[in-house]
Amino acid sequence: MDRRLNAYRPDLADIRLKGKVEAARYVEGREMQVIAPVLDVRSAPRSDAGQDTQLLFGERVTVFEEAEGYAWLKAERDGYVGYALGSWLSAEPDDATHVIAVPRTFSYREADMKTAAKTAYSLGSRLKVVGTAETRGLSYALLASGEALVASHLRPIGDTVSDYVSVAETLEHTPYLWGGASAFGIDCSGLVQLSMRMSGQTVLRDTDMQATTIGKPLAIGTDLAGLQRGDLVFWKGHVAIMVDAETIIHANGHTMTVAREPLRQAVDRIAYIYERPTGFRRP
Template sequence: MTSLDRRLNAFRPDLADLRLKGQVDASRFSAGESARVTTPVLDVHSAPDRGAGMDTQFLCGQLVRVFERQAGWAWVQAERDGYVGYVSEAGLGDCNEEATHHVIAQRSFVYPKAELKAPIIGAHSMGASLRVVGEEERRGTRYFLLASGSAMIARHLSPISSLEPDYVTVAERFLHTPYLWGGASGFGIDCSGLVQLSMHMAGRQAPRDTDMQARGIGAPFDPAQTPLRRGDLVFWRGHVAIMLDSLEMVHANGHTMTVAREPLREAIDRIAPLYGQPTGYRRP
């Protein structure tokens, strides 16, 4: 009936986003309500079932539009990249308080108070956005105090308006991070998640999945005519890598099950028997 991408458009036979009225058939339409992710990392599933595949993850502070809440699940769409899926309703809260800072370390612990020797009570990934309400220094270590009353290492956070100058440098910080299908955080990440999160930290918007990125980031080019350089993206069927220079790339991959550096030529030869040659090159 419709060719709309279900990953980026909220519609089912019984319920759909009000903005899609006239484009899809549904027995009911809803404008939804705004909510904010309050848990460090919120898994996004393809169905309201923990056994269903995890398509992506949302980080603390991200805004979503909630179309349905039922049996502990919420059907939502992310404001940042438009991704649609089912999340645990317990991971959502209200939008009353604006975040002031985001995490710039790959991962950072949360303490119950400004004391690094205290037992941690949580951890956040790079890209999480939080509200800082104060600061404190103890034994030469500076802490930011959060609205919840907890504390984090100040050097691991930066004002929301502060952006990284080079998204590739951000990607390099994730070296050795475990590979996780659907992962989008410093605790576990996949190939397109690495591209999206690294670009986000540099103030660049990027779609979530590899096929979306292969169509929507930058402009395509032919490396036989235009030499590869730092920041270029190389795509295979279902995979993407970031060039560090003209010869070497970084990517989250199922071969090493980590984020790793690899010479492009070696990667092409290794991947070819399974997935063929690169399908395209794009320059952001």
């Protein structure tokens, strides 16, 4: 049973796993909400532990344990399990009304972009808008805290784009970050997941999970013919998105950014270390 998707340890486990795994104690957990712009999720409750993924403002989680400042949790969106700072979780979740629909945006202390910015939010962050305002012809969305965001940078929850690749394209030049899942820093599978989320598709987090669950497999030969926009190319530990029949966009450790690259060039370059692609899928 994959520990990335199932909360269990010898001493403690999700009550939904009772009868499936052995643990000294089973708990139901409690629902909480992320209140950090970006919350790192680590493999262990330590600041120097490896970063596995990230959660965005407004995302909901189930917390099974809080100890020494860290919460052991499971993300509602994709089921990922890990440890995060408990101080960035709220026990009183809000029902979000809107989602950030541009790569990055700011909140201001009032409805005026000339005032000091307070917080930077990533694409995909979920917020509860309680009102609107206008200053010098620019419309703002207001939060309960009094903060204001440019209204055109948000869209109602449920409104999605039809082409997830267009979302990935807006993230070009975003820095590469291992375990990153936001527009401030992102990895290859994070780019796929975040882009698809904005088109209304919920997919799993890691490359190996995506390689067996997204869409349908494609029979693509060594000539790489037959691929189209939106198809996914998988290597061992890596994934890229087809922009067109010959070009990919991917968060990669070569440029350390989200970048476009000719597919054939990428295949030859990556083969030196990780061999040729292991599979192709069409969402």
